[in-house]
Amino acid sequence: MTISVLFVCMGNICRSPTAQGVFERLVEQHKLADVIEIDSAGTHAYHIGDRPDERASAAALQRGIDLSSQQARRVSADDFDRFDYVLAMDRDNYEILAASCPSELRTRLRLFLEFAPDLLTREVPDPYYGGPSGFERVLDLIEEASEGLLANIRQQHGL
Secondary structure (H helix, E strand, O other): OOEEEEEEEOOOOOHHHHHHHHHHHHHHHOOOOOOEEEEEEEOOOOOOOOOOOHHHHHHHHHOOOOOOOOOOOEOOOOHHHHOOEEEEOOHHHHHHHHHHOOHHHHHHEEEHHHHOOOOOOOOOOOOOOOOHHHHHHHHHHHHHHHHHHHHHHHHHHOO
C-alpha cells in the first residue's frame, strides 16, 4: 500500500516545494518513506523546470531541509487520480484545482492548513514578494500542518 500526497501552490517554487521538503523529512523520521509518496506542483506554468526559490531553499536549509533536488512542474489532470491527498496552499489555488478536479475525486482535494486546526488561518501566505520573515512564517505553518497531516494519514491508513 502506498499513500500519495501532492502539495500545490501557484508557481511551485516557494510554498509547495517547502511543504514537500518538510513533509519528506517528517515521513523519513517516522520511517514511513516506503509507504508515503510525496510531490509538489503549481497551478500555473510560470516556473516549469526551475529549482525552488533561493530564499525558500535558504530558509529550509537553516532547518536542515534540502530542497535542491526539486524541480517545478505544473499540476496535470492525472494528478487527481494519482494522489490520495491534493493539498492546496491557499483558497485561490484550491479553486483552480477544484475547477478541474473530477467530482468523484473531490474528497482528495483540501486546503493544507486544515490539518492544523489550532492555527488561526487556513491559508499559507505567498512569501514571494516579501522579505525573509515571510519564508520563516511559511515554514512554521507548514511544519505544524505536516504534523497534523501525518497524524491523519496514520489514523486513516492504520500506520
